Amino acid sequence: MRIEIWSDVVCPWCYVGKRRLETALAGFEHRDDVEIVYRSFELDPSAPQHGHExxxxxxARKYGRSEDEMRQMQLQLTEVAAEEGLAFRLLENVHTNTIDAHRLLHLALDEGGPALQRDLKEALLAAYFVRAEDVGDHDVLHAAATEVGLDDVRVKEVLTGDAYAAAVQADIAQARAYGATGVPFYVVDEKFGISGAQPAEVFAQVLERAWAEARPTLEMAPGGEACGPDGCAV
Structure with a gap:
């Protein structure tokens, strides 16, 4: 089973959704047969490369609210995240660009497969939301990438060039083709779509359904007379 997840590393609900999916997978009998691949989605491609604001x-400006209202909303989300074991620092987060983070996630997938990509995704989310670091900053990105095992030289090559930029845009185009307008957005076996950070129970239901539909079992009628491997006892 393959789960593709469109998300951004500055999306708080993507981190919450990640934890909820992990909870669902922990109780899923076939979890060892599940492959997770992260796809790119930029919430704000126009964000500055280095966050200062x-x-x-x-x-607050984007959604037409006062800063006090927005702070209250962020504090409420912080409480939701805490229920999933995440210590968010939303009031300290900076508005920053994530294109380079996404390019590194593609590098991780190429170099080490879904497992390495997953490790880098977790490292980047933790850097931004738990430590309030700027994930548009190349020093932060380099540290996260090399700490999970990516080659220092390859990381520098990607950060100083434009490798995987086309792959990022292809991911975004695919999300739009699926009808996704926000993240997180999940696609299971290219058949089941899940929008938003749903409760773990919802993820669990979709996992069970997808597994059952991909591997149907026969419904047997009551047995009748038959011959076995040793012949027929008539």
């Missing part, structure tokens, strides 16, 4: 005033 906090997200609170940026979001």
């Amino acid at each position: 906090l997200t609170t005033p940026v979001l």
